[in-house]
Amino acid sequence: MLLAGAFREIIDDLHAELDKHGHGEARPLHGFALQAIGPDGATLSELGRRLGVSKQAAAKTAAGLEEIGYITRRPSTQDGRAVVLTRTPRGEEMLNLSAAIFEQIRRTWVRRLGQGRVAAIEDGLAEIVAGSGRAKIGDLPGWIR
Amino acid sequence: MLLAGAFREIIDDLHAELDKHGHGEARPLHGFALQAIGPDGATLSELGRRLGVSKQAAAKTAAGLEEIGYITRRPSTQDGRAVVLTRTPRGEEMLNLSAAIFEQIRRTWVRRLGQGRVAAIEDGLAEIVAGSGRAKIGDLPGWIR
DNA sequence: GATCTATAGACAACCTGGTTGTCTACATCG
């Protein structure tokens, strides 16, 4: 419950803050997906693999991302079957904002608990998660630490 | 990510273990719902309020719980409109098992991190979550499965 | 006692994020 509550707290704060900066359309999944797409883009199937999800689910997520203007879809030049997803400037902006807000949230925690205790939580959880071989979560880059 | 990863780790471990003990049908939601119903039972609307969810959602959850034999539904004697949900012995067994498994999981964490560091994580998170009154199931992320 | 209002729960339609299964178009390997 503590873990879930703290997670929810972060996500809610993040999206409240994103909303204030004109990204009210963004849903929690979008950040993860944009991160997974990466700066160089990715195909639908590739996105599905990175998120640990079926390509059909990835397609739905990508459709949502395109609708709010966070990514573009265009056919691949190398592979006649593939569709390449690329982050738009607005998508990049959302990611950068998210990173800044995460930092800001962490600072409020530090203010309340002190640097040492926040670090203790992070290190402890990292050790627990690392020892589990839970590759799917570990695959999600960037926001960790 | 750390918080989400650790939460998933617990939930996955818990249900793997429950499965071994003949409760493979149990879904994460069921434990929370059984807990919310309490030893004395609750009506549908009451369950919804306790879970922080609409009564319609509570009704669906209750239907699932009844189907796998964790609760019974019978009309209230005091209120002609109400339906009282009560935990069956099997439901109680599942809850007791869950509690034991949680304790067991926590012990493995203590073995790996030491008593002090686990307590530091718990206390720190408790402090962060405190005040935001975030103890309802509706506050839990949708990816529990 | 009659009536007005609030509540319990059923039913239905819909949303989101996922699944599986089937299909076509294209890629790649022997």
Next chain:
DNA sequence: CGATGTAGACAACCAGGTTGTCTATAGATC
């Protein structure tokens, strides 16, 4: 060349949630 594998579209479905509408009953008020 043909066999096989992969990308993605389309459709049906599931779980857990929502809102809206409906009935029956409970409680308060005249």
